[in-house]
Amino acid sequence: MSCNEFSKEKTFTNPIREGADPWVFQKGDDYYYCASSGGGIAISKSSKLTEHGVFQKVWDAPDQGWNSANIWAPEIHYIAGHWYIYYAAGEKPGGPFIHQKSGVLKSHGNDPFGPYEDLGMLYTGDDITDPESVKWAIDLTPFEHEGELYAIWSGWEENRETDRTAQHLYIAIMSDPATISSNRVKISSPEESWETGGELDLNEGPQVLKRNNLTFIIYSTRESWLKEYRMGQLKLKEASVDPLLPKNWVKTGPVFLGNETVHGVGHCSFATSPDGTEDWILYHSKKGTEPGWDRDIRLQPFQWREDGSPDFGNPVSINEVLPVPSGEKE
Template identity: 70%
Template sequence: MKTAFDITGSKKMTSIPTGIMAIFYLLFCMCFTAGLNGCSDPNTLNESEEKTFVNPIADGADPWVIEKDGYYYYCGSKGNGIYISRSKKLTEHGERITVWQTPDEGWNQSNVWAPELHYFNGRWYIYYAAGEKPGSPFISQRSGVLESTSEDPFGPYEDKGMLYTGDNIKDPASVKWAIDLTPFGWNGKLYAIWSGWEENRDTDRTPQHLYIAAMSDPKTISSNRVKISSPEASWETGGELDLNEGPQILKNQDQVFIIYSTRESWLKEYRLGQLALNDPGADPMQPESWKKSGPVFQGTDQVYGVGHCSFAKSPDGKEDWLLYHTKKSTEPGWDRDIRLQPFGWKPDGSPDFGTPVPAGKPLKVPSGEENLPEESQDHG
């Protein structure tokens, strides 16, 4: 067979069999089409392909996130300290910067749990639980608040002391066991909601309830507590210890919900319940103003012990996302990780969380995140 080139590389006007011409034409068409689709470079992502992530997104528990000025601020505890990280992405937490360490002595020197970061009137506030003695039994847990000295969420912070969580506000010493406190603004008034005991006891095998109280400002509770929920429904009971904890506020236009955790945090049955305010004008301080339903989110045979959540909008504000923790195994214990997934709304305006997505299953990144650059480790 003659070739189109001789051994010196000079062209020759020779004929090419029809079959070979057909093959050349087919290869040309394939390459041209691939070039149009951006596939000529294997490192080029097809624009029609979705960017995805998989759960879990981090180790840890009790995830908290708040968005301000285009950034997500994450807050958590590590050892006897509280950290904050910043990111433009929900799926990436950024560098964890310790902003506060417990004192060497006092009511809050140990057992720092579930801190939350909030912003009011030009200052940042961190609400947290801590105790005076390390380790269990966890019988001395109380709720406290830190206040930033500027608008910088990374501090420094001043310790504003213990928040009053009892039944006789005139007697500060009558404060009761309290964890997971979160502030709640509604109809121009500020409230605090938390998980607590009816009475202080010498055992942490004690049922937990949800309480609410009025606040005069972000660092001051100004009323006695009112109990608004107890673990009484069939889906809240039946385990080693009945409890309600981790209350979080979720608003949808003129509706407000308290999404809380119930059953035992160290068991695979941990799950989410819901309280809904009956009417936008109802008094949140009245127990009859709240209607309970649930479970609204619970584990599966692949995802265990879902609970202690927080909520965020996607970077473009078009989607709602649920941040929560799960157990890493079915064995009792507190070895947990943090996960993220979108949720929707039911026709009545209540949240529809669906079912927890198994680890490793790809999820589309939050809307508006797909074009954001990789995060810098510089928190400033």
Template identity: 70%
Template sequence: MPWQKSDVFFRSMQVGLTLLSLLLISSAHGQEQTFTNPIREGADPWVYQKDDRYYYSMSTGSGIAVSVSSKLTDQGTPVEVWKAPENGWNRANIWAPEIHFFDGHWYIYYAAGKEPGTPFIHQRSGVLKSVGPDPLGPYEDRGMLYTGDRYPDLQSIKWAIDLSPVTIRGQLYAIWSGWEENRPTDKTPQHLYIAKMCTPETICGNRVKLSSPDQAWERGGPLDLNEGPQPLTRGGETFIIYSTRESWLTEYRLGQLKLKSPGLDPLLPSNWVKSGPVFVGTDQVLGVGHCSFATSPDGSEHWLLYHSKKSAKPGWDRDIRLQPFSWDTFGNPVFGMPVPAGIPLPLPSGETE
């Protein structure tokens, strides 16, 4: 359709202008070092920025690892900080861990199940808490988080993955991807939920459904999904950037929820507006999704970390990529188009080899 061609051209121009601007700035500052995508193997990239360091977390298959680095382009050396137990609800399928810092402790939010392999019908969300201030542990297992509809009935906890905390007007909330009801098949639609947190390790209320795959750009495949919600805040505005369509197919992409006004209650679905897609793959970069965000070491640039598929073949063989993004005059993020592999990008401002 003509409008689709125009939209692709416009987004291509956006990312081209962004890259040109960064190259000019880098040249002006004498920073000529570059990097190329992909930056490493893997999936579900997570980065947490604190002071002058970046903290990364990742699944090891049977546990969770953390690394610390001064760079966005190099995550450093991962150290396994937690091993899944031999028995229990969280002994298998360790997915998409996120490390966060609250009140002198590090917390890692993750998804796991009691049975290995498919069907993935047992996934629930849990949290680890560091014993002290060291991000490399040791950590205590603080158990399963409540993701149900009849608080505090633990029997009502529902399937939940990709849980991430977000602070809105001083109140902590959890957002995640979940099922409406637990089912005996993983061919089940996924929705986005939010709930109030009383502490970084406690959800203290019923979940509220914020989003379902109900837009044309979220639908069309064998199993339409909303997952991987990531908060993005700037200037008092709150966004949730999430993944939609099927993670194992090339159509995987990013959508956006925005709280209509900073003073509105985030637990009311009508207070959020959906738009998208805000980031889609190309013939050269396939199935883009499950992102996180950071600023450059000197704080002057905004960067998007995401994964993409290595081939058009259905599956989860993916690598991790990094590229800058900008903001429009209305305060909305502009992600442009994914930069193809091998194209030189200037290092994040303030990062040097």
């Protein structure tokens, strides 16, 4: 490569924007981003992973009710001709955050910018015949496997009067993108040495990553407000096994961990480069080492190991120059 050619190489640096809980959904030549915004949810569209575009608010929380406050970590998905937004919310603003449940919005057509219909709360409890028995739940994400639709989320074993409550990962069957139709099954608890030892034991932010007939759940663990926040992994033993059986998930971790310059990495989502040749992870990290939720959003490529599992490497330092995703245009 000549000096002139090298000078034209497009690059970027982290962080790519302010915020937390980054979500990207890739459809066609575009990326759709989703975020909490001013008591509601906003969407943006971009041809780039490095630039998220202008966010447009598509839904405002109601003035009262179970989902009137604390709108957390929304995700947008395109399923069977409609856009769906999954989110967590509570009935009272601020803490303690003991009322969080998961809900879903559905687009009237196939426009990701709406309008959206609020289809209400998703059932996340142990007795599907009793809707009132729904349990605390956040970070719900749907995924398809072997022709069946499932939901995975982070929840409490029992509703409590304190938000200092351990969080676990649960899975259930969905009869359609807006309906959970089975009781939940717990598939992961914060039990390993790298998941415990701090103020509160958490498994949260599960995201599904698939490649070559292998299925992984990449999730966040330790405390989101501490520099020890990190990621773990569940691997489905084989494509043919039942994901509702906890024994069929194998835990590994940590698979992505902070370092001396990047602190508290967590809550990721995934996409490929515009030309489909590279895999990228979008995640947030803390701006400093002190406890708190002052975070920004970062992006970096990752590789794959010989056994088929993802290799996220180390989080790149702030202002480290990286080539833009392959195929990204001006």
